[in-house]
Amino acid sequence: MPSAKPSSSAAPPAGANPQPAADPPQRRPRGRPRKTAEDQDDGNRRRKLMDKAARLFLSKGYAATSTRDIAAAVGMHSGSPYYHFKSKSALLHAVMAEGMAEALQSQQLTLQALGDGASPREQLRVLVRHHFEILLGPRSGFIPVMLYEWRSLTAAQRKDVARIKDAYEADWMPALQGLARQGLLQAEPAVARLFIFGALNWSVSWYSPKKGLSLDALAEQAMALFTRAPAEGAHP
Amino acid sequence: MPSAKPSSSAAPPAGANPQPAADPPQRRPRGRPRKTAEDQDDGNRRRKLMDKAARLFLSKGYAATSTRDIAAAVGMHSGSPYYHFKSKSALLHAVMAEGMAEALQSQQLTLQALGDGASPREQLRVLVRHHFEILLGPRSGFIPVMLYEWRSLTAAQRKDVARIKDAYEADWMPALQGLARQGLLQAEPAVARLFIFGALNWSVSWYSPKKGLSLDALAEQAMALFTRAPAEGAHP
DNA sequence: CCTACCGATCGGTAGG
DNA sequence: CCTACCGATCGGTAGG
Numbered sequence: 001m002p003s004a005k006p007s008s009s010a011a012p013p014a015g016a017n018p019q020p021a022a023d024p025p026q027r028r029p030r031g032r033p034r035k036t037a038e039d040q041d042d043g044n045r046r047r048k049l050m051d052k053a054a055r056l057f058l059s060k061g062y063a064a065t066s067t068r069d070i071a072a073a074v075g076m077h078s079g080s081p082y083y084h085f086k087s088k089s090a091l092l093h094a095v096m097a098e099g100m101a102e103a104l105q106s107q108q109l110t111l112q113a114l115g116d117g118a119s120p121r122e123q124l125r126v127l128v129r130h131h132f133e134i135l136l137g138p139r140s141g142f143i144p145v146m147l148y149e150w151r152s153l154t155a156a157q158r159k160d161v162a163r164i165k166d167a168y169e170a171d172w173m174p175a176l177q178g179l180a181r182q183g184l185l186q187a188e189p190a191v192a193r194l195f196i197f198g199a200l201n202w203s204v205s206w207y208s209p210k211k212g213l214s215l216d217a218l219a220e221q222a223m224a225l226f227t228r229a230p231a232e233g234a235h236p
Numbered sequence: 237m238p239s240a241k242p243s244s245s246a247a248p249p250a251g252a253n254p255q256p257a258a259d260p261p262q263r264r265p266r267g268r269p270r271k272t273a274e275d276q277d278d279g280n281r282r283r284k285l286m287d288k289a290a291r292l293f294l295s296k297g298y299a300a301t302s303t304r305d306i307a308a309a310v311g312m313h314s315g316s317p318y319y320h321f322k323s324k325s326a327l328l329h330a331v332m333a334e335g336m337a338e339a340l341q342s343q344q345l346t347l348q349a350l351g352d353g354a355s356p357r358e359q360l361r362v363l364v365r366h367h368f369e370i371l372l373g374p375r376s377g378f379i380p381v382m383l384y385e386w387r388s389l390t391a392a393q394r395k396d397v398a399r400i401k402d403a404y405e406a407d408w409m410p411a412l413q414g415l416a417r418q419g420l421l422q423a424e425p426a427v428a429r430l431f432i433f434g435a436l437n438w439s440v441s442w443y444s445p446k447k448g449l450s451l452d453a454l455a456e457q458a459m460a461l462f463t464r465a466p467a468e469g470a471h472p
Numbered sequence: 473c474c475t476a477c478c479g480a481t482c483g484g485t486a487g488g
Numbered sequence: 489c490c491t492a493c494c495g496a497t498c499g500g501t502a503g504g
Contacts, residue, residue, distance in 0.1 A: 045473090061387060063299035066498060079501075080473050088499065148384070150441070151297060186460035191449070194442055195435040195461055202434025205386070213427070224422035225431055228464055281489090302482060315485075316489050324483065 046084045048074050054095050054141045062092055062145075062152040092149065093157045099142020100164040103134045107171060120178025121227060127172055129219040131200050136207050136215060144204045169193065184227050196226055282320045284310050290331050290377045298328055298381075298388040328385065329393045335378020336400040339370045343407060356414025357463060363408055365455040367436050372443050372451060380440045405429065420463050432462055 052073035056065040067088050068078045085091040110130045114123065134143050146161065153161065176192055179185035185192055200222065213221070288309035292301040303324050304314045321327040346366045350359065370379050382397065389397065412428055415421035421428055436458065449457070 059387065061297060061299050063297050064388070067500085068498080077474055078499095079475080082500065083473055086500095151295065152300070186464070187457045191454075191457045192461050194439070195458060198438025199431040199435040201438060203430070205434075206430055218427075221423045221427045222431060225428050226461060228422070303484085304482080313490055314483095315491080318484065319489055 045074070049076075049081055049084055049091065050095050050098070051141065053091050054099075054145045057092065057095070057145045057149055058141065062149045067091075089154065089157070092145075092152060093161070095142050096146040096149070096153070096157075096161045097164065100146060100161055100168065103143055104164055104168045106130070106134070107168060111171065119230075120175045120182065121184060121223075121230065123175035124172075124179060124227065125219060125223050127175060128196075128200065128222050129215065132203070132215045132218055135200065135204055136209065136218075147201050147204065169197065172196075179227055182230070184230060186228075192226070196222075199225075278320070281310070285312075285317055285320055285327065286331050286334070287377065289327050290335075290381045293328065293331070293381045293385055294377065298385045303327075325390065325393070328381075328388060329397070331378050332382040332385070332389070332393075332397045333400065336382060336397055336404065339379055340400055340404045342366070342370070343404060347407065355466075356411045356418065357420060357459075357466065359411035360408070360415060360463065361455060361459050363411060364432075364436065364458050365451065368439070368451045368454055371436065371440050372445065372454075383437050383440065405433065408432075415463055418466070420466060422464075428462070432458075435461075 049070060053065070053070045056069055056073065060069075067081050070091070071078050071081050081088075081091065085094065107127070107130055110126060111123070114126050118126070134140060146165070150158065172193055173189060176185060176189035176196075180189050180192075187195070203218070207218070285306060289301070289306045292305055292309065296305075303317050306327070307314050307317050317324075317327065321330065343363070343366055346362060347359070350362050354362070370376060382401070386394065408429055409425060412421060412425040412432075416425050416428075423431070439454070443454070
């Protein structure tokens with residue numbers, strides 16, 4: 001299980017006082033302190049809510065996470081998340097939909113960078129490596145929530161997120177079909193895709209970056225398991 | 237997602253009257269009706285609670301399922317599940333621990349029936365086919381709950397269930413190591429085991445018995461993906 | 473984004 | 489296993 005950080009510093013609900021008594025003397029307009037770029041930027045607070053919520057959703061589950069938990073994790077008071085999201089459900093949906101959209105874009109850039117000349121095997125390797133980055137890399141978090149909280153979405157939300165997810169998965173088919181044509185993949189590509197995503201996605205529940213393999217080594221092992229190496233000196 | 241049955245007949249909380257007015261005339265002692273074997277057998281009601289609870293835990297999640305949901309699903313009133321389980325958490329643990337114990341026993345019987353002479357490939361095929369039965373077969377339900385609600389267990393419960401789960405998984409190693417020795421499995425056996433369980437376990441989220449492959453066909457596809465066929469006419 | 477608050481629901485229990 | 493109930497918590501909101 002993805003062991004969440006040991007309770008990220010249990011932020012006391014008492015928010016920072018707008019005008020701390022022991023403030024170092026700086027020229028500042030009186031009255032309400034000027035909003036810093038960070039405070040002002042609505043998107044920044046919104047993103048922070050999504051980040052902390054994703055972490056909590058992943059470690060405790062969506063239903064077991066209260067909006068108060070989330071508010072406390074970002075240093076807000078209980079009602080304040082509703083300034084950024086109209087409901088807890090909308091927050092979950094935003095995490096999944098925006099996370100999936102970013103993953104899809106990132107994957108397509110990765111494929112473009114690879115170019116057209118790459119072999120199916122090289123295409124798959126790049127896709128696998130990129131997917132591990134999405135799942136387990138330092139900026140990960142949103143996609144694992146999608147994988148494990150699918151049932152917490154409403155039907156309409158599911159349909160919406162599924163559109164992006166389907167596009168993400170569809171991009172794997174050319175590589176798998178190419179490998180099958182070359183005899184390097186034995187299963188039917190459509191079924192292989194399901195099994196392969198399962199194998200990779202499951203890593204969220206057991207992978208630990210500290211001990212064990214790097215993401216590169218993980219991708220290598222996955223390729224070894226799923227595909228056979230091209231025959232020696234075969235140049236079709 | 238494993239689409240739960242369309243709300244199993246929303247059992248009205250009004251329990252069956254002990255002495256239905258329109259009872260067919262049968263010789264029966266007056267007063268409280270004699271408990272039938274089914275009513276009497278504590279284990280039977282207990283098992284029914286576990287079955288319905290597992291179905292609900294799987295479709296809605298543990299935290300989103302109330303003990304009242306479960307009671308209603310078996311036709312009990314809200315407080316009655318606590319006659320059989322000391323807490324909601326104990327019910328979840330029972331589902332996982334007893335489900336896992338049954339799965340382990342069933343797997344070991346399957347391996348014993350196969351005998352010692354079987355090739356590693358045949359061993360793995362039998363294990364894969366059996367695991368699909370556990371995950372997707374007509375009597376399935378408990379293990380999928382374990383896979384998707386691990387984080388809802390307390391630390392002590394996790395440790396307890398992990399003991400059985402580890403034994404279940406350990407039984408796969410001889411087959412995987414044998415295949416590796418024969419050059420029919422390219423990845424490291426310990427890593428292959430993690431990937432393979434991921435691939436199989438994930439099927440709970442997409443498999444539908446109606447349309448699509450049989451469990452036999454599924455096992456065949458999995459074997460084709462993970463292992464290479466033994467060389468023609470190779471008799472080591 | 474905070475304060476103060478509401479109605480609903482939940483896990484659990486006493487007592488029969 | 490039912491009845492009646494409790495304290496706690498939760499998602500959400502009005503009003504500032």
